[in-house]
Amino acid sequence: QKEVEQNSGPLSVPEGAIASLNCTYSDRVSQSFFWYRQYSGKSPELIMSIYSNGDKEDGRFTAQLNKASQYVSLLIRDSQPSDSATYLCAVNQGQGGKLIFGQGTELSVKP
């Protein structure tokens, strides 16, 4: 079992719809969770972090965390073509700053 798993996609949604990206992790002691966005040919960019169970909203983005189910999700409301990218889920492992990344989900928002 991979430590951090994501559906590779591609996930295709129409413009204006809600995109839902999912991630599961295997290490129960993980305490912090992150979503990065990576445009083709570019570097990963941090867009959301979440540390507690529940929802965290930032503009059109909502991160959801359920530690009991070892599940993290990212919702993108009112999706725009500019949201088309690969979204990487990352989990902090251990006491230090070590991040373990999932393979990423490719999102395509169609005009």
Place this chain on the structure above:
Amino acid sequence: DAGVIQSPRHEVTEMGQEVTLRCKPISGHNSLFWYRQTMMRGLELLIYFNNNVPIDDSGMPEDRFSAKMPNASFSTLKIQPSEPRDSAVYFCASSLDSPEAFFGQGTRLTVV
């Protein structure tokens, strides 16, 4: 702030040659990470430093890879000798007392 700066942006080298990748973290950050990204394996952590000290190098693939951080503003990742399977994008990232890491633009390495 200029962000994390990596050089070179692109590197093409022949198998067996030594390759050195360079990174300048964000000023004031105390953790530095080297990642490698390939289509097959995704984004893998190779090594990370905290306060210039290597903390976890379990991701370094083999002895051909080495990394140093002589001071808080500079790190190198060296591959000697390079092999075609080392071809990838290498990212450096930095953070301050947090796992929220900020990435450089990456170095695309091609070994022929």
